[in-house]
Amino acid sequence: MDNKCQFFREIPLEECFIDKEPYYVPVGNEVEVFMAAYKNRLPVILKGPTGCGKTRFMEYMAYRLKRPLITVACHEDLTATDLVGRFLIKGESIEWSDGPLTKAVKSGAICYLDEVVEARKDTIVVIHPLTDDRRIIPVDKLGVIMKAPDGFMLAVSYNPGYQSVVKDLKQSTRQRFISIDFDYPPADLEVQIVAHESGIGQEMAKYLVEIGARIRNFKHHGLEEGVSTRLLIYAGKLIREGIEPAKACQIAMVRPITDNPDLQVSLDEIISAIM
Ligand code: ADP
Numbered sequence: 001m002d003n004k005c006q007f008f009r010e011i012p013l014e015e016c017f018i019d020k021e022p023y024y025v026p027v028g029n030e031v032e033v034f035m036a037a038y039k040n041r042l043p044v045i046l047k048g049p050t051g052c053g054k055t056r057f058m059e060y061m062a063y064r065l066k067r068p069l070i071t072v073a074c075h076e077d078l079t080a081t082d083l084v085g086r087f088l089i090k091g092e093s094i095e096w097s098d099g100p101l102t103k104a105v106k107s108g109a110i111c112y113l114d115e116v117v118e119a120r121k122d123t124i125v126v127i128h129p130l131t132d133d134r135r136i137i138p139v140d141k142l143g144v145i146m147k148a149p150d151g152f153m154l155a156v157s158y159n160p161g162y163q164s165v166v167k168d169l170k171q172s173t174r175q176r177f178i179s180i181d182f183d184y185p186p187a188d189l190e191v192q193i194v195a196h197e198s199g200i201g202q203e204m205a206k207y208l209v210e211i212g213a214r215i216r217n218f219k220h221h222g223l224e225e226g227v228s229t230r231l232l233i234y235a236g237k238l239i240r241e242g243i244e245p246a247k248a249c250q251i252a253m254v255r256p257i258t259d260n261p262d263l264q265v266s267l268d269e270i271i272s273a274i275m
Contacts, residue, residue, distance in 0.1 A: 013107050016068035024060035025193055027053070027185050034061050037178055043131045043154040045116075045174070048182025051228025053193075054157045057182070058112045067151055068109040072100050074119040080126040084139055096142065101126070105137050108151025116156035117167050124173055130154055131176035161225050184229055187213060193229060198236025204245065207274055208232045211249055214270045215257075222263045227253045246275040 037044050038061075046054040055071070062069035072083065085099040104111035116124065129136045135148040156177065158169060185193060187209050195205035209232065216226030235252035239245050254267045 013068055013103070013109070016070055016109060017066075018059055018063040018069060021063055022056060022059040023196060024053070024056050025185065025189050027182075027189060030057060030180050030182070031061070031064070033178075033180055035064075038065055038153055041135065041150070041153070043156075043177045045177040045179040046155060046157045046182055047160055047179050048157075049161050049184070049225055049228065050159055051230030052182050052184050053229060054182050055112075055114065058110070058155060062110050065110070065153075067153070068104075068107060069112060070100050070104040070109045071112045071114055074113055074115050074117075074123075076118055076120060078119045078123050080123050081141075083123065083126055084137065085141070087141065101130075102137060102139060102146065104154075105130070105146050105148045105152055108149040110153045110155060113154070113156040115159065117158055117169055121170065124169075127154060127156075128173070128176065184212070184216065184226065190229060190232070194232045194236050197233045199240050200236040204239060205236060207245070208235055208249070208253075211253065211271055211274050214274075215253060215267055218263070218267065222260060223258060225257065227257055231256060246271050249275065 034044060034057075046057065048054055058069060058071070072078070081099070083099045083101040085097055085102045087094050088097045098106065101111055103109070113119070113127070126137070129138065130148060130152075131154060135152070136145050137148070138145045184190060190209045190212070191202060191205045194200070194208055195202050198205070200208075212227050212229075212232045215223070219226045231253050235248045238248035238252055243251070249271045250268055254264055254271070258264060258267070
């Protein structure tokens with residue numbers, strides 16, 4: 001079962017509980033900080049590049065806190081109505097359907113808005129009353145205001161690397177959250193993670209992490225973003241399936257991150273030097 005409840009279809013709340021401990025290797029004191037935030041009902045921003053462990057961390061924390069996890073992948077067409085809920089025609093009748101945010105409030109779940117900056121500013125505003133002392137959500141269409149129970153928590157993720165004037169969080173939103181910084185794990189931990197998640201040996205994982213580190217040095221030299229831990233794991237999985245290691249690295253770690261032929265050649269050279 002996939003524990004991520006992406007609301008493209010209605011997923012029963014029971015399925016949003018994570019019953020098996022997710023594999024998560026703490027990198028700093030993020031677990032303690034999150035626990036303290038939860039205890040004090042503080043909303044949290046997880047800040048960091050894509051594929052560095054933010055979602056896995058949320059799954060782990062939801063497991064530790066024994067709360068359901070409701071994840072929403074934000075995008076520019078996401079409306080406040082999508083988050084809060086709407087009336088739907090069902091046969092002859094009209095029924096109310098909770099959006100993921102309302103559902104999370106009602107059930108005291110952890111609501112995780114992934115890539116929150118992708119959502120339009122007027123959509124993001126609906127979370128504001130949930131992020132201060134009031135902890136309420138006005139459901140205008142039902143004419144009610146719901147108060148979040150103690151178990152409810154709001155967390156959002158944000159990739160500062162993609163920051164632009166058009167897509168950035170307003171200060172009035174930012175200053176409602178505490179912020180935990182995420183980054184690619186240090187090499188020794190990343191080796192452990194890549195080996196565990198892909199099923200390859202430590203030696204091969206070390207090579208992948210070494211290549212990953214060198215590719216990341218190209219950030220600001222033509223690369224928009226470094227190669228993610230997720231892609232290192234993909235390379236490992238291809239290798240485990242018998243794909244030749246250098247080829248697997250090109251396919252999983254170079255081609256996805258750049259279309260620039262010159263850059264691809266330079267990155268392929270890094271791979272040949274190490275593999
Ligand atoms: P993000 O949400 O930051 O885009 P993910 O949480 O999906 O990234 O991370 C991508 C993958 O990397 C995860 O599925 C997991 O396999 C692995 N991963 C990254 N960091 C860790 C970590 N600290 N512990 C365990 N696995 C990790």
